[in-house]
Amino acid sequence: MHRLAGLFAAFIILCGSSYPPAQAQDKTLTVFAAASMRNALDDVDAAYTAKTGVKIVASYAASSVLAKQIEQGAPADIFVSADTDWMDYATSRKDIDEPTRVNLLGNSIVLIAPKDSRIGNVTIGQRFDLAKLAGDGKIATGDVKAVPVGKYARAALEKLGAWQAAEPKFAMAESVRAALTLVARGEAALGIVYSTDAKVEPGVKIVGTFPVDSHPPIIYPVAATTTAKAEAADYLAFLRSSAAKAIFDKYGFSFLIRPTS
Secondary structure: OHHHHHHHHHHHHHHHHOHHHHHHHHOEEEEEEEHHHHHHHHHHHHHHHHHHOOEEEEEEEOHHHHHHHHHOOOOOOEEEOOOHHHHHHHHHOOOEOHHHOEEEEEOOEEEEEEOOOOOOOOOOOOOOOHHHHHOOOOEEEEOOOOOHHHHHHHHHHHHHOOHHHHHHHEEEEOOHHHHHHHHHOOOOOEEEEEHHHHHHOOOEEEEEEOOHHHOOOOEEEEEEEOOOOOOHHHHHHHHOOHHHHHHHHHOOOEEOOOOOO
């Protein structure tokens, strides 16, 4: 009898030892992130999954689109916006767990042209004639009324006195990555995107960088949603870690906080 009880106990221990890995593999988090985050965040997510076993399902689009999807009940655990306005929007709709919010990353906006363009380096400053530089071609960026990169671009051009003449030449894209693609394919003569986007697209070249003081600071806030799973807290902690910082640094983002580990 004692031997049978011992065998049964051993069986329970063996079976029990198989549960944690299986449970870890079943855990997933859904992250809604600005389109410009795709390459860097994919690498961060892979590192997090390798460390924890928790799978990350990422959905990338313009921050405006994502904020409205969350408002409509889309099942996101984490929201990463490319500006503070759309995070504020989601917060005002009671979709964001405010205490978890942190301004994580910074970026810059640049002027790009197709890789084989004859346009060389230009100095972007007051009296910058973007319309003349584009010639008969189009200028691509995100929708200036909603998509963060487009809003930053318009703000910069207005401050530099270049918006009014250039506005008719603009091709408004649904996201920064869509604008990047238009330039890479030669469908637009110029584009205004984040420096991190230009860095990952071999089909374009940077021809100028917008002065930092020509537009509002480019800030990427991140937060858990009010419906987030418990694992979201650990994921947010990883985003603030030195391991995540090293990846974001590699892609050209600036880390706005002191790494937590």
